[in-house]
Amino acid sequence: MNAAHDSAVTQSREHAWKYFELHANQRIAVFNFFLVFSGALAAGIAATLQGSQRFALLGVGLGLTLGLVAFLFWKLDQRVSFLIKRAERALSDAEGAFPDPTLRLVQHEPSSTAEASKGLGPVHRLWTYGEVFRLMFAAMAVSGVVGTVLCWLRFTGHLDW
Incomplete structure (x- = not known):
């Protein structure tokens, strides 16, 4: 009975780890694709901004596409982040059975991060992957909007260089 229980615990821990690993790797791969x-x-x-005025309308389309792509990848990241958090909760629960508390890495990660960031300003504290990714999504969305406006102004003749 005890060996069967230990085997079930080990299998559960491995299952949670594989689930976490799958979605963590997926998150990084999706983000890399977004960057490219x-x-x-x-x-x-x-x-299109540097080229002929006649190509500026293409830039409008590209800017709108960039804004849409940033939004869609942000939504994909939200989903993958949700799945990763589920796996982290399962791993944290599994770590509760570890006899050595120093091995409970996932369980203690939130408090360790808070402690490491204590007293630091927003730039110097530890950022999460989600915070960095959201900043990049927002920056690209803003770039898309600004690019759209500049290309439209170029197309309409209000911006010439």
Whole structure:
């Protein structure tokens, strides 16, 4: 009975870890794809702004696309973040059975992060992946809006360089 229980606990812990690993890797892969895709769109916007006025309308489309892409990837990241948090809760619960409290890494991570950031301002404290990702999504969305406006002004002849 005890060996069967230990085996079930081990299998449960492995299942939670694989679930966490799958979604954590997925989150990084999606973010990397976002960076490449949004970078290409931003480069396209810059090229239309520097090119002939007749290409500026293409820049409007690229800017709108960049804003939409930033929104959609933000929503994808929300979903993956939710799945990761579920796995972290399962891993934290599994760690409760560890006899050595120093091995309860997931369980103690929130308090360790808070302690490491205590007294530090917003720039110097430890940021979460989510905070960094959301900042990048927002920056690209704003870039898309600004690019759209500048390209429209260029297209309509109100902006000429």
